[in-house]
Amino acid sequence: MQVTFRPMTEAEARAVAGWRYDGPYALYDGSDDPATLAEMLDPANPYYAAQTPAGEFVGYFCYGPAATVGGERHRA
Numbered sequence: 001m002q003v004t005f006r007p008m009t010e011a012e013a014r015a016v017a018g019w020r021y022d023g024p025y026a027l028y029d030g031s032d033d034p035a036t037l038a039e040m041l042d043p044a045n046p047y048y049a050a051q052t053p054a055g056e057f058v059g060y061f062c063y064g065p066a067a068t069v070g071g072e073r074h075r076a
Helices: 008-018 023-028 032-039
Strands: 005-009 047-051 057-062
Touching: 008 032, 008 057, 032 047
Parallel strands: none
Antiparallel strands: 005 047, 047 057
């Protein structure tokens, strides 16, 4: 599957907020906390949406301090 990446939109951030996972992957569950949504949409944070050539939103990624899972985020 070919995908392209671009900054995440508010609609995509809200969709991610509803994602839920089973078992040990639950730590990746989305959050509709306003601070989390703001972080995902802040241009200073590297959150990107993945979309198919047809424009379908199929996932996202982030990197740097925003990608820290669990624990405290480290800021430089």
